[in-house]
Amino acid sequence: MINKTEKIWMDGKFVNWDDAKIHIMTHSLHYGLGAFEGIRCYNTPKGPAIFKLDEHVKRLFQTAHIFLMDIPFTEDEIKSAIINTVRINGLKECYIRPLVYIGYGAMGLYPKGNPINVAIAAWPWGAYLGEEGIEKGIRVKVSSFIRNHVNSNMSRGKVSGYYVNSQIAKKEAISCGYDEALLLDTEGYISEGSGENIFIVRNGVLKTTPLTSILEGITRDSIITIARDIKIDVKEERFTRDEIYIADEAFFTGTAAEVTPIRELDGRVIGDGKRGKITKKLQSIFFDIVKGRNKKYNSWITYVK
């Protein structure tokens, strides 16, 4: 069950969590066209700070742009609303969910005149794939469902309705006794997890999927930068499921998933079946950064004063 907080921001005003309601005939509820973000705020020695706020808000507006949704607020207004949502709820660490949706009005696939509404909620949300997963790694299954074609899904967009594909993949993985699903693209190459990007390590080289059928992950981009800063060779190129089977290490990245090692894929143990050395190094630098303990990356965090 979600951890309720006090207030939710809706179209410029704060409302009580229990009063944050919309009409059942709200367009996006029926047709799935909503733009959303997942953002984390961490506690730091100088108080709560939001990780890569600018990048997340930019992506939210890019998604709306791709789908011809005019957000009736500026990026700065949304950034302040996000900061104020964390502040008004007195949260030190939380997960933040801005949602841009097509509101109540016409029905049908061409909703002329329906308003574009915006809501922002923030709540405590711990390790997405479990604390144990962060330490020891998780078990993953290649899904029998694939990512949509790049001309079906506009994969630079983070759209609510796309997560039907992710949910059916995750349900299958869990019903088969795994922790998470890994989806292939339409050509059978590795794409991404149901809610994460993926990295592998082979012979000291870090490899991740190129920006094709995958969401342009902000955590993915951060890990690539961190890896290159510590002189790890990073390749963004396609690879297949069996390259993961024989990899030395593998891990997921995402705002919710953070950096979660993968210890097994489809019953094949990866490396020695534990969190790999490079994974551990990148994970620890990442957590130092988000928790305000690495000055070099201070521009990546926005303090909620």
Ligand SMILES: Cc1[nH+]cc(COP(=O)(O)O)c(CN[C@@H](CCC(=O)O)C(=O)O)c1O
């Ligand atoms: C499909 C997908 N791929 C990659 C990522 C990683 O992107 P980024 O967060 O920018 O590094 C996410 C985020 N998944 C979000 C949704 C989780 C949820 O269950 O809801 C998240 O991690 O917030 C995805 O949903």
